[in-house]
Amino acid sequence: MTDFEPKIVAFLCNWCSYRGADLAGTSRIKCAANVRAIRVMCSGRVEPAFVLRAFELGADGVLVLGCHPGDCHYAEGNYKALRRMELLKRTLGQLGVGQDRFRLDWVSASEGDHFSHIVNEMTEKVRALGPFKSKEESKVA
Amino acid sequence: MPKLQVALYWASSCGGCEIATLAIGDKILQLAEAADIVFWPVAIDAKYADVENMADKSIDACLFNGAIRNSENEHMAKLLRRKSRLLIAYGSCAYEGCIPGLANFFTAKSILENTYIDAASNDNASKVIPRTLVTVPEGELEIPEFYDTVKTLAQTVEVDYFVPGCPPEESTTWLALEALLSGNLPPKGTVISPPGTAVCNDCPRIKHEKKVKAFHRPYEIIPEPDKCLLEQGLLCCGMATRGGCGAPCPQANMPCTGCYGPVEGVRDQGSHFLTALASIIDSNDPDEIKKILDGIVDPAGYAYRYSLPDSMLRRARVSP
Ligand code: SF4
Ligand code: SF4
Numbered sequence: 001m002t003d004f005e006p007k008i009v010a011f012l013c014n015w016c017s018y019r020g021a022d023l024a025g026t027s028r029i030k031c032a033a034n035v036r037a038i039r040v041m042c043s044g045r046v047e048p049a050f051v052l053r054a055f056e057l058g059a060d061g062v063l064v065l066g067c068h069p070g071d072c073h074y075a076e077g078n079y080k081a082l083r084r085m086e087l088l089k090r091t092l093g094q095l096g097v098g099q100d101r102f103r104l105d106w107v108s109a110s111e112g113d114h115f116s117h118i119v120n121e122m123t124e125k126v127r128a129l130g131p132f133k134s135k136e137e138s139k140v141a
Numbered sequence: 142m143p144k145l146q147v148a149l150y151w152a153s154s155c156g157g158c159e160i161a162t163l164a165i166g167d168k169i170l171q172l173a174e175a176a177d178i179v180f181w182p183v184a185i186d187a188k189y190a191d192v193e194n195m196a197d198k199s200i201d202a203c204l205f206n207g208a209i210r211n212s213e214n215e216h217m218a219k220l221l222r223r224k225s226r227l228l229i230a231y232g233s234c235a236y237e238g239c240i241p242g243l244a245n246f247f248t249a250k251s252i253l254e255n256t257y258i259d260a261a262s263n264d265n266a267s268k269v270i271p272r273t274l275v276t277v278p279e280g281e282l283e284i285p286e287f288y289d290t291v292k293t294l295a296q297t298v299e300v301d302y303f304v305p306g307c308p309p310e311e312s313t314t315w316l317a318l319e320a321l322l323s324g325n326l327p328p329k330g331t332v333i334s335p336p337g338t339a340v341c342n343d344c345p346r347i348k349h350e351k352k353v354k355a356f357h358r359p360y361e362i363i364p365e366p367d368k369c370l371l372e373q374g375l376l377c378c379g380m381a382t383r384g385g386c387g388a389p390c391p392q393a394n395m396p397c398t399g400c401y402g403p404v405e406g407v408r409d410q411g412s413h414f415l416t417a418l419a420s421i422i423d424s425n426d427p428d429e430i431k432k433i434l435d436g437i438v439d440p441a442g443y444a445y446r447y448s449l450p451d452s453m454l455r456r457a458r459v460s461p
């Protein structure tokens with residue numbers, strides 16, 4: 001399928017990763033345009049249900065990005081994310097949603113290049129996997 | 142007042158819901174006084190053709206238990222919907238898919254091959270597998286088509302009410318029947334269950350701040366009698382499960398497995414449970430977290446034990 005453009009939903013924490021994404025933009029770093037960014041206050045705000053809902057609505061891949069461990073502006077939020085997303089990753093694996101479609105990672109406000117690297121890598125992996133749902137099943141544009 | 146016309150049916154289920162209906166005890170006499178049971182395969186001799194011959198909407202209420210697993214289940218769901226004024230998804234299978242819904246981790250092909258060919262106890266050298274249509278010397282034989290994906294009743298036809306539980310507790314069943322008999326019906330779409338936020342709320346075990354270093358399976362430990370089971374590392378779904386059952390399981394030293402479905406306002410019971418579970422892990426070290434999580438051997442099967450078909454992903458993406 002050559003015309004397939006993956007839709008990737010990225011939950012970005014307000015204090016680090018969203019700013020990292022912003023920096024990638026203002027620094028004009030080349031970055032795949034496949035990400036739909038959703039700003040959350042902290043990666044600890046992301047419930048596993050958000051990730052499932054993104055897949056349900058037609059995302060082909062989901063990213064959760066937060067501050068590096070130790071740097072969360074709410075001290076512990078990204079450790080919560082770490083525990084939840086590790087458990088979610090195992091659960092998704094059993095549901096046939098492989099590791100390449102879902103990723104938790106850390107991006108600080110100064111890491112625009114790291115942000116674009118993650119996005120580009122994920123986009124290519126998901127492109128190779130193909131759509132998560134068939135066209136009829138999928139609801140988001 | 143003319144008697145209510147009531148039907149009961151079982152689709153893909155274990156039979157427990159039939160017994161749960163009878164568990165109302167003496168009250169069954171009140172039901173018999175106020176209602177004619179026009180169709181109930183487990184108890185009375187009425188055939189599918191008799192239902193087909195009934196006028197549309199002539200059944201006042203149908204209590205439908207069981208998931209939609211094959212074409213016969215689907216046919217009966219559509220038929221009983223047409224014939225009934227009120228269709229009630231009774232019990233977890235009809236409501237959320239329940240244990241039959243765990244088949245959604247697999248495909249029809251892999252289940253049939255495993256059951257009829259690969260299972261160690263089989264003696265099936267010619268590898269015979271049930272087929273929907275087969276021609277024999279006497280003619281063509283047809284059995285219901287076995288579907289890939291198990292569905293809930295509401296994913297198949299319009300449903301008026303839901304009654305939770307695997308099976309529903311006696312008090313829950315009576316609440317639904319009382320509403321039918323009195324005509325005092327809640328708004329359409331209501332999950333009819335005694336009031337209660339979550340099972341934890343009804344559970345008398347003493348709760349502290351939850352911090353867990355290791356998870357256990359019930360056979361591995363003897364739990365302390367009064368302390369919250371989750372705090373002892375047992376996977377108790379009480380916080381992610383609708384209250385109303387009275388918490389019989391934790392009171393019998395067994396963790397709640399979640400049979401009353403999600404709490405009000407939550408769609409995906411499994412991920413709600415996983416969120417809570419991950420939050421109580423007492424570690425910030427990635428390797429230790431992984432080791433603690435290794436104690437949960439089957440997270441998807443556990444979290445979605447009763448609700449995989451009704452969950453956001455509905456089934457596993459697996460190749461046939
Ligand atoms: S987690 Fe289980 S044992 Fe603990 S309070 Fe809730 S229902 Fe009771
Ligand atoms: S305690 Fe949990 S598993 Fe037991 S009856 Fe209640 S909801 Fe069902």
Ligand code: FES
Nearest residue numbers: 013042066067072
């Ligand atoms: S604020 Fe960035 S992860 Fe918590």
